[in-house]
Amino acid sequence: MRNLLLVKYAEVHLKGQNRPYFLRMLMKNIKQAVSPFGAHVRLHDSRIFVSGYTDENACINRITKIFGVHAVSPAVEMEKEDFTAVCQKAAELMSGKSGSFKVLARRADKLYFLDSPKIAARVGGYVLESNPKLSVDVHDPEHSLQVEIRDQALLYVNSFPGAGGLPTGTSGRAMLLLSGGIDSPVAGYRIARRGVELSAVYFHSFPYTGEPVKEKVITLARILSGFCGKIRLHVVPFTEIQQAIHEKCPDDFTTLIMRRNMMRIADILAQKEKALALITGESIGQVASQTLEALMCTNAVATLPVFRPLIGTDKLEIIGESVKIGTYETSVLPYEDCCTVFTPRHPVTHPKLRQAEYAEKPLLIDNLLDEMIIRAVDGTEVIEIG
Numbered sequence: 537m538r539n540l541l542l543v544k545y546a547e548v549h550l551k552g553q554n555r556p557y558f559l560r561m562l563m564k565n566i567k568q569a570v571s572p573f574g575a576h577v578r579l580h581d582s583r584i585f586v587s588g589y590t591d592e593n594a595c596i597n598r599i600t601k602i603f604g605v606h607a608v609s610p611a612v613e614m615e616k617e618d619f620t621a622v623c624q625k626a627a628e629l630m631s632g633k634s635g636s637f638k639v640l641a642r643r644a645d646k647l648y649f650l651d652s653p654k655i656a657a658r659v660g661g662y663v664l665e666s667n668p669k670l671s672v673d674v675h676d677p678e679h680s681l682q683v684e685i686r687d688q689a690l691l692y693v694n695s696f697p698g699a700g701g702l703p704t705g706t707s708g709r710a711m712l713l714l715s716g717g718i719d720s721p722v723a724g725y726r727i728a729r730r731g732v733e734l735s736a737v738y739f740h741s742f743p744y745t746g747e748p749v750k751e752k753v754i755t756l757a758r759i760l761s762g763f764c765g766k767i768r769l770h771v772v773p774f775t776e777i778q779q780a781i782h783e784k785c786p787d788d789f790t791t792l793i794m795r796r797n798m799m800r801i802a803d804i805l806a807q808k809e810k811a812l813a814l815i816t817g818e819s820i821g822q823v824a825s826q827t828l829e830a831l832m833c834t835n836a837v838a839t840l841p842v843f844r845p846l847i848g849t850d851k852l853e854i855i856g857e858s859v860k861i862g863t864y865e866t867s868v869l870p871y872e873d874c875c876t877v878f879t880p881r882h883p884v885t886h887p888k889l890r891q892a893e894y895a896e897k898p899l900l901i902d903n904l905l906d907e908m909i910i911r912a913v914d915g916t917e918v919i920e921i922g
């Protein structure tokens with residue numbers, strides 16, 4: 537008899553011909569996550585089993601964060617021949633519980649001497665007798681005790697929900713524009729959950745934005761990497777561009793022009809990273825630079841597709857999600873970001889692309905902008921996270 541973890545996978549089931557590929561990636565990610573605990577991972581009968589670990593809770597914690605995992609159940613595996621022992625174990629698993637329950641039995645071994653309904657009835661009867669605080673409810677039970685008869689008997693009650701989505705590494709790479717705010721980490725999480733590997737870029741306007749903001753972005757990237765594996769974070773020196781915009785462009789267009797230049801640089805870095813898309817935390821109307829017109833003006837300079845997974849999401853919902861994924865506390869640390877230092881008093885809210893291009897013109901004299909962009913890209917610091 538031994539304890540193990542039963543990992544159920546989510547959408548991977550639907551992947552038809554590509555299923556072995558998705559499963560292999562999922563197995564690889566699970567193996568990597570539990571390797572510090574000496575665990576053994578194996579695929580058997582379309583399910584994943586993790587065993588031999590030194591710390592069960594730590595393994596559960598790691599595995600539930602892996603994209604592609606639907607749920608994790610701590611289970612007991614034992615000899616199936618002694619059915620009374622199976623019943624005793626079932627009673628033991630249910631011993632501290634009260635309320636309604638049901639036994640779900642499955643018999644993969646068709647030669648077993650009891651069929652599924654009989655297994656459920658016998659185990660249920662035994663459990664009921666040994667725990668008077670329980671009653672049976674087959675329609676809407678509070679607890680489900682699962683008994684599976686395969687090469688061995690497998691019993692489990694509790695189940696911890698997994699992160700869902702698709703295994704990291706099955707959908708290519710995208711470049712996340714990661715600020716220290718609430719939105720962009722959530723945006724990155726949503727895309728990563730679809731199996732996409734992340735690189736990240738942070739535009740640092742030192743000394744207007746101090747080192748603590750950079751540290752905050754590094755922390756956010758580290759939290760995200762707990763879900764989606766290694767992230768290469770690109771810290772772009774952005775002060776020169778920021779100042780030039782401030783000095784040379786009309787005040788009401790400065791934020792928009794800043795955003796366009798973030799996009800340009802992110803696009804260049806993304807291509808270096810072989811990323812196939814950019815990701816931002818923008819949401820319609822949240823600030824002046826996120827009206828449909830403003831989004832059109834920033835979008836116009838990107839060559840890669842720009843994903844904005846929060847585009848139709850309310851701020852309160854985004855906050856809720858950031859709490860859930862664990863980035864909120866870091867995001868709300870009160871450090872000034874560059875946008876607040878350089879924020880114009882009356883930013884345009886309904887800019888036309890032609891107006892934005894015109895406002896940007898002073899930067900184009902003597903190839904100033906091109907040169908500044910090259911300097912920013914060349915001066916970019918790359919930090920490996922995770």
Ligand code: ATP
Binds near residue numbers: 716739798815816817
């Ligand atoms: P967030 O909460 O993600 O900072 P925000 O509500 O502050 O977003 P903006 O400042 O307009 O909104 O930024 C919109 C998006 O642009 C951000 O979600 C992020 O993807 C990107 N962005 C903004 N500032 C930076 C920065 N300094 N470095 C990298 N990306 C940035």
Ligand code: MG
Binds near residue numbers: 715716717873875
């Ligand atoms: Mg921001």
